[in-house]
Amino acid sequence: MRSPLLDRRSFVKAAGAAFLAGLTPASAFALSRADAVYATGIRKADRSFALALMSEAGDFIAEIELPDRIHGLAASPATGEVAAFARRPGTFILVFSPDGSGGQFLINSIADRHFYGHGAFSPDGRFLYASENDFENRRGVIGIYDRRDGYLRIDEYPTYGVGPHDLAVSPDGRFLVAANGGIETHPDFGRTKLNLDHMEPSLALIDAASGALVEKHALPADLSQLSTRHLAIGGEGRVWFACQYEGPRNALPPLVGRFAPGEALSFAELPEDITIGLGNYVGAIAYNPRDGLIGLSSPKGKGMVASLDEATGQLRSSRVLADAAGIAAADHGFAVGTYGGSFKGRHHDVAFDQHIQRLNE
Numbered sequence: 001m002r003s004p005l006l007d008r009r010s011f012v013k014a015a016g017a018a019f020l021a022g023l024t025p026a027s028a029f030a031l032s033r034a035d036a037v038y039a040t041g042i043r044k045a046d047r048s049f050a051l052a053l054m055s056e057a058g059d060f061i062a063e064i065e066l067p068d069r070i071h072g073l074a075a076s077p078a079t080g081e082v083a084a085f086a087r088r089p090g091t092f093i094l095v096f097s098p099d100g101s102g103g104q105f106l107i108n109s110i111a112d113r114h115f116y117g118h119g120a121f122s123p124d125g126r127f128l129y130a131s132e133n134d135f136e137n138r139r140g141v142i143g144i145y146d147r148r149d150g151y152l153r154i155d156e157y158p159t160y161g162v163g164p165h166d167l168a169v170s171p172d173g174r175f176l177v178a179a180n181g182g183i184e185t186h187p188d189f190g191r192t193k194l195n196l197d198h199m200e201p202s203l204a205l206i207d208a209a210s211g212a213l214v215e216k217h218a219l220p221a222d223l224s225q226l227s228t229r230h231l232a233i234g235g236e237g238r239v240w241f242a243c244q245y246e247g248p249r250n251a252l253p254p255l256v257g258r259f260a261p262g263e264a265l266s267f268a269e270l271p272e273d274i275t276i277g278l279g280n281y282v283g284a285i286a287y288n289p290r291d292g293l294i295g296l297s298s299p300k301g302k303g304m305v306a307s308l309d310e311a312t313g314q315l316r317s318s319r320v321l322a323d324a325a326g327i328a329a330a331d332h333g334f335a336v337g338t339y340g341g342s343f344k345g346r347h348h349d350v351a352f353d354q355h356i357q358r359l360n361e
Contacts (some may be wrong), residue, residue: 037061037098039082040326040337041070041353051084053098054337056330058346067092071117072166073357078125079147082357085130089114089187093130095151098359105151112136113143114187118166118230122208123173131164131178132156135186140164142176142206157211160204162195168231168239175214175261176206177239181227182219183246196246201228203241205261217265226253232287232294234258234310240294242282255282256296258313268313270306277304277320283354288329295334297327305336326356 036056042063043049049069053061071087084094091114093107109115112134119130128145140159145151161180168177182201184194201224205215219226225247232240240258245251252275254267270278279301286295293316294308305327306318323339330344337343337352 036331036335037359038328038335038356039073039075039084039098039359040343040356041066041073041084042350043069043353045349051094052350052352054335054343056335056344058342058344060348064094064096066094070094070353072119072355074118074120074128075357075359076121076125077123078121080359081121081125081147082359083119083121083128085117085119086115088116088191089133089185090117091115093119093128093145093151095128107145107151107153109143110153113141116140116163116165120167120169120176122169123171129167129169129176131159131167133163133185133187138162138184140178140180142167142178142211155211157206158213160206160213160216161202162200163227165227165229166231168233169208170237170261171233172237174208176208177231177233178204178206179228179231179241180204181229181244182224183227193246196225199224199227199246201226201243203228203239203259203265205239215261217259219265223253226255230282230285232285234287234294235289235292236260238310240285240287240310242285242296244282245280249280251280252276253280255280256285256294256308256313266313268308271315274304274306274315274318277302277318278306279304283325284327284356286327286329286334286356288332288334290329291332293333295327295329297321297324297336299323299325299339303338305334307334325352325354328356328358 038054042052049066050063052063069087070084074083086092091109095105113132116131130143132143142157144155159178163181163183164178165181166179180202182199202218230242257267259265278298281300292310296306303322307316326337
């Protein structure tokens with residue numbers, strides 16, 4: 001399997017002369033120093049929204065204006081295109097090529113649907129999958145968009161659950177993974193959570209070719225208020241999932257777990273002070289294959305960044321970081337952005353949003 005990490009030389013080669021010519025001298029200098037390139041949403045000082053390309057040193061390289069706030073991002077390992085998904089209950093996806101060669105596509109949600117803020121590309125780049133809310137029928141769906149037809153929506157699959165948030169695709173492209181957060185929402189009520197007393201969190205493994213349910217892992221009754229939210233595909237195709245707890249504040253539920261096809265769920269045993277430090281809330285999760293680490297971030301509690309050994313699930317490191325938001329693999333460890341304007345430890349007059357995408361090959 002090719003490495004999913006794109007270094008500066010690969011990015012420069014892919015970006016081409018037109019992109020490079022459009023950079024300011026400061027941005028060109030930042031790119032020349034970059035070991036990696038990242039995409040993330042930002043809110044600027046004038047409260048407008050944009051998508052920023054950042055270097056691993058924490059410098060701005062370029063930005064793309066957005067109609068509204070985004071949430072998650074996905075990058076195609078085959079085409080290099082990047083998709084930015086509107087924050088729930090948003091109704092747009094922006095697909096673009098960082099080099100400008102493929103133009104831009106603005107996907108609007110169909111009637112009676114809105115996006116949940118996440119999605120993923122098929123390994124060959126042909127399909128874009130998006131988590132969506134069929135709010136009138138109280139069910140989650142996966143919208144399927146065909147790149148060969150200008151990202152026309154060609155089909156949808158059920159997620160076999162309520163409130164799907166993150167989506168992932170197995171490395172071989174056979175399976176889709178849906179993190180059904182179990183929380184019912186309706187755009188008439190904005191971001192209000194309508195069923196906290198009878199949530200239905202689960203993780204579903206879905207056949208990518210047919211939409212058939214392969215496996216469904218419902219959380220046990222005593223964890224029914226543990227919303228399964230974000231996903232990272234680890235070594236050997238293991239699915240790691242991160243949760244946000246909607247129950248009593250004094251509870252200490254497990255927040256991170258994993259499974260593989262044909263295996264039961266298991267939870268990582270975090271030390272009590274780490275669970276408290278995370279505020280019963282993992283806002284983002286990432287996998288660093290080079291270091292064999294799973295990274296976690298949370299703006300809640302103390303504000304914290306932690307890393308786990310991907311093979312064992314044991315805690316490897318943790319640190320307090322106020323307003324910790326997005327996290328993505330760095331050459332070693334993780335790149336982290338904050339709502340307070342820090343990216344890789346450098347401060348900017350923007351708020352970095354909840355997710356970061358290290359750009360793919």
